Amino acid sequence: MELTVTIAGAGLGGLCLAQRLLRAGIDVRVYEADPEPFARRQGYRITVDADGLAALRDSLPAELYRLALATGGEPGGYFRITDARLRDAIKLTFPATPDGGRQMDRQLLRSILLIGLDERVQYGKRAVAVEPDGAELVLRFADGGSARSTVVVGADGIGSALRSRIAPGADPADSGVSGIYGRTPLVRGGRDVIPDALRKSGVLAIGDEPGRAFFLTTMRFGQPPVAAFASAAPGRFVPAGDDYVMWGLVLRRGEAPTGDPRAAAARLATGFHPLVGRLVEGADDDATILTSFAVGSRPARWPLAGATLIGDAVHAMPPFGAHGGNTALRDAALLGAKLAAAHASGGPVAGAIAAYQDEMARYAFDAVDRSARMMRRITATGGFQKWLMTRVLPRLHRVTVADTVSETA
Numbered sequence: 001m002e003l004t005v006t007i008a009g010a011g012l013g014g015l016c017l018a019q020r021l022l023r024a025g026i027d028v029r030v031y032e033a034d035p036e037p038f039a040r041r042q043g044y045r046i047t048v049d050a051d052g053l054a055a056l057r058d059s060l061p062a063e064l065y066r067l068a069l070a071t072g073g074e075p076g077g078y079f080r081i082t083d084a085r086l087r088d089a090i091k092l093t094f095p096a097t098p099d100g101g102r103q104m105d106r107q108l109l110r111s112i113l114l115i116g117l118d119e120r121v122q123y124g125k126r127a128v129a130v131e132p133d134g135a136e137l138v139l140r141f142a143d144g145g146s147a148r149s150t151v152v153v154g155a156d157g158i159g160s161a162l163r164s165r166i167a168p169g170a171d172p173a174d175s176g177v178s179g180i181y182g183r184t185p186l187v188r189g190g191r192d193v194i195p196d197a198l199r200k201s202g203v204l205a206i207g208d209e210p211g212r213a214f215f216l217t218t219m220r221f222g223q224p225p226v227a228a229f230a231s232a233a234p235g236r237f238v239p240a241g242d243d244y245v246m247w248g249l250v251l252r253r254g255e256a257p258t259g260d261p262r263a264a265a266a267r268l269a270t271g272f273h274p275l276v277g278r279l280v281e282g283a284d285d286d287a288t289i290l291t292s293f294a295v296g297s298r299p300a301r302w303p304l305a306g307a308t309l310i311g312d313a314v315h316a317m318p319p320f321g322a323h324g325g326n327t328a329l330r331d332a333a334l335l336g337a338k339l340a341a342a343h344a345s346g347g348p349v350a351g352a353i354a355a356y357q358d359e360m361a362r363y364a365f366d367a368v369d370r371s372a373r374m375m376r377r378i379t380a381t382g383g384f385q386k387w388l389m390t391r392v393l394p395r396l397h398r399v400t401v402a403d404t405v406s407e408t409a
Contacts, residue, residue: 003343004149006031006139008127008162012046012106013311013328014155015113018120020059020336026343029147030117031139033126033156037114038107038239044183044246044287045219046109047202048072049101052326055333061116067232068112070223071240073103077200084207084214086198086273086401087394103219106325107239115233127154128161130307137306151339151349152307155328158294160313167299167309172316175293175372177211177379178256179248179319180265182283186218186243193278194218194245197400205272206390210381211252214269214276219244247279248319250379253292262288274403293318295372298365299357308353310335315364320374323367331360 003026007014010032021028034040048056057065076096081089094100114121126142130152137152154162163170186192192199194216202217220243229238249265257264265280265288296315302308311328335356342352380386 001135001150002027003151003339003349005029005151005153005339006137006147006149007153007155008139009155009157009311009313010034010037010110010114010121010123011155011157011311011328012110012113012325013332014153015110015117015121016055016059016329016332017153017155017310017336018117019061019064019113020333021339022116022120023059023061024336024340024343026339028120029149030121031125031127031141031147032121032123035124037110037121037123038237044106044181044244045103045217046106046325047101047217047322048104048109048329049322049326050099052329053099053101055326055329058333059336060113063232064112064115067228068104068109069102070232071104071108071112071221071225071228073218073220073222074200075100075102077202079202080198080204080400081389082203082205082400083390083394084205084272085394085403086203086205086275088397088400089206089389089393101322103217105219105221105225105240108225111236111239112233115236126161127156130154130162130165130304132304132306137304150306151353153335154307154309154313155311156313158312158316160309162307163309163313166304166307167302167314170297170299170314172294172296174253175295175318175375176253177250177293177318177375178253179250179291179293180257180261180268181246181248181289181291182262182265182280183287184245184247184279184283186220186245188282193275193282195275195401204378205276206378206386208271208390211250211379212255212268213250213378214247214272215250216245216247216276216279219246245279247276247283249280252379256290256292261290264290273401275401293375296365296368298361302354302357305350306353308335308357310360314360315368317368317371318375320371320378321367323371327364327367331356331364334359
């Protein structure tokens with residue numbers, strides 16, 4: 001029987017998998033719940049690490065991989081953990097290497113991953129169930145339609161409707177932590193809103209209030225997206241434009257606002273460095289959102305032969321450590337390679353999927369555990385570690401950003 005694959009979900013992982021399978025000559029179709037490709041923002045920027053870059057390199061045609069690199073940020077940089085006044089506690093350095101991590105805009109990367117797949121992606125098709133029918137699987141949609149294939153992959157995110165059938169008992173747990181995400185234009189009045197001292201730094205500032213923290217980083221495109229696409233992919237829609245600052249305010253679930261998230265962020269960010277307040281004040285209203293963090297549960301069994309999961313559908317994790325998107329890309333490349341090998345050799349597809357699941361569970365849930373541990377440390381309500389990070393270590397470093405820095409410094 002010919003190997004055919006249906007993927008539920010056209011996020012980064014689902015599209016990366018589709019690209020890898022298409023390169024192997026496998027008939028693949030993707031079904032997305034949203035009515036169109038960019039009906040909503042699916043995150044802002046992502047730090048693509050060595051694993052993520054390797055997945056993109058292995059899955060994409062060379063010209064699309066080059067486009068992703070060209071529009072991404074420059075490699076290398078720093079990550080700072082600071083107190084609420086942006087005084088360094090810990091500073092990590094990441095060298096600028098060809099395989100080193102770099103920032104990429106999620107929507108722009110998704111647009112790149114869609115190139116060559118347009119006729120294989122259908123929108124307005126929300127997957128609701130999967131069931132066996134002889135040697136095939138049937139993927140059913142909310143509109144009453146269905147699709148048949150030999151393999152079904154759930155890439156439909158943290159709220160996956162397929163997880164209970166494919167990996168029963170693996171629903172993610174509520175972490176008790178929430179976040180308000182925002183995006184602020186990088187340039188204001190002709191100058192950067194981020195001071196030079198933080199130009200290539202991601203910053204995680206631990207607040208004085210229990211469980212509160214603020215994260216910020218910049219998305220500086222290596223090449224202007226419109227120009228890069230005009231050269232490499234003329235006629236394609238470009239869902240990104242100017243450089244921006246992505247920020248997030250971490251808070252305990254009991255503090256989660258019920259009204260306007262930007263107004264709530266402005267109120268809850270008091271006590272942080274004045275730069276934090278200015279970023280929140282200058283944020284795009286339509287790009288400020290409230291979300292809750294979940295922690296994935298390792299599947300104990302995979303009872304539906306021919307079906308599996310990738311990305312947040314199986315291993316949701318808090319956004320600490322930049323593991324989530326990279327792990328989804330790694331899943332896609334690994335599963336794609338296993339299915340491609342089975343396709344080329346005529347080997348058993350079930351064995352290829354089982355091998356993927358075994359390997360994925362090891363690295364993915366190690367990442368889940370690391371992300372959850374980091375979240376607990378950052379949101380700790382007290383104790384020695386918080387005292388060390390906010391009271392002792394910052395006093396050993398020079399001031400990174402003076403409280404009096406001007407709005408256009």
